[in-house]
Amino acid sequence: MACFLLFGKSSGAAGDDSVAAKASCCSLLKGDVRLTTYILAPGDRLSLLAERFGIENEAVVRCNPAVRPSEMSVGDVIVLPLPRSVRLPRTELSKAIDRGLRGQGRIALTFDVGADVGALDELLAVLRDRGVRSTFFVTGLWVKRHPDALKRIVAGGHEAFNHTFTHPLLPRLTSEQMVEELEKTDRIIQQTLGRRPLPYFRSPFGDFNRRVLNVAGEAGWQCVYWTLDSCDSIGPTKTPRSLVKRVLSPSGIRDPHRFLDGAIILFHAAEPATARAMWPILDGLAEMGLEPVPLTTLLEPAKPHGNNEK
Numbered sequence: 001m002a003c004f005l006l007f008g009k010s011s012g013a014a015g016d017d018s019v020a021a022k023a024s025c026c027s028l029l030k031g032d033v034r035l036t037t038y039i040l041a042p043g044d045r046l047s048l049l050a051e052r053f054g055i056e057n058e059a060v061v062r063c064n065p066a067v068r069p070s071e072m073s074v075g076d077v078i079v080l081p082l083p084r085s086v087r088l089p090r091t092e093l094s095k096a097i098d099r100g101l102r103g104q105g106r107i108a109l110t111f112d113v114g115a116d117v118g119a120l121d122e123l124l125a126v127l128r129d130r131g132v133r134s135t136f137f138v139t140g141l142w143v144k145r146h147p148d149a150l151k152r153i154v155a156g157g158h159e160a161f162n163h164t165f166t167h168p169l170l171p172r173l174t175s176e177q178m179v180e181e182l183e184k185t186d187r188i189i190q191q192t193l194g195r196r197p198l199p200y201f202r203s204p205f206g207d208f209n210r211r212v213l214n215v216a217g218e219a220g221w222q223c224v225y226w227t228l229d230s231c232d233s234i235g236p237t238k239t240p241r242s243l244v245k246r247v248l249s250p251s252g253i254r255d256p257h258r259f260l261d262g263a264i265i266l267f268h269a270a271e272p273a274t275a276r277a278m279w280p281i282l283d284g285l286a287e288m289g290l291e292p293v294p295l296t297t298l299l300e301p302a303k304p305h306g307n308n309e310k
Contacts, residue, residue, distance in 0.1 A: 066103025094217030100298030111269040114139035118270025135295040140165035140185030162201035227263035240277035248284040
């Protein structure tokens with residue numbers, strides 16, 4: 001997991017407070033200290049994390065100005081000011097990710113691909129015209145059948161990660177079968193693009209358990225779930241209007257902006273309604289001041305200007 005300095009864009013009075021908090025956090029970065037992303041596990045609290053890693057609780061609080069301790073949940077991403085000599089344990093990979101950093105005004109639109117090409121090119125055209133880069137999770141079997149389509153995805157500046165080879169229910173497989181599903185997909189993506197898509201994967205149907213996470217984590221993959229499912233591929237056929245409403249005004253959410261800030265949204269790239277809904281969805285996100293970014297950008301604190309750290 002890369003370690004970069006947290007630095008984001010804001011506006012207005014609340015934004016001024018956020019900038020001040022980030023500047024306060026930046027003041028901690030002296031000598032041996034750097035900021036590292038950390039994914040919350042069951043039982044994690046800011047004070048307990050501070051104690052575990054030997055840092056001051058106040059420092060953790062200052063580096064996470066958008067985090068409300070009472071609302072923290074498993075899978076949330078926070079920032080820890082850790083000594084450079086400290087490396088997060090490999091068990092970090094055995095945590096499912098369901099959202100990114102809050103308070104940065106960012107959101108990740110992710111698209112699963114495993115059936116046919118469908119409306120993929122229409123979707124890519126909208127993302128291109130709006131200057132948006134997103135993240136796609138592709139099955140190995142789909143890549144085998146449509147290698148040029150994967151190349152078009154990546155040529156548009158988008159990320160491509162692992163969605164298994166045959167889209168099975170992973171909890172029903174043996175550990176060896178799970179790893180083979182992921183390895184076969186990584187191999188065919190590497191053959192197609194010239195690089196491996198480690199470390200992220202999405203479990204088919206979002207179906208996983210602790211064994212799946214542990215087996216995948218030990219083999220070097222980390223599971224990416226979602227904050228909100230657009231439900232574009234399940235149940236009755238969706239209309240673009242219904243998808244726009246579900247994403248921009250989620251049912252039961254009092255503050256859509258706070259909920260969507262740092263969120264990971266699930267779509268399916270082949271669905272025609274998704275492609276047609278994408279333009280108004282992007283309009284709505286822009287009105288909220290939310291910037292769609294690739295998953296890796298959502299999960300890693302951004303470098304400040306002038307920081308040349310690798």
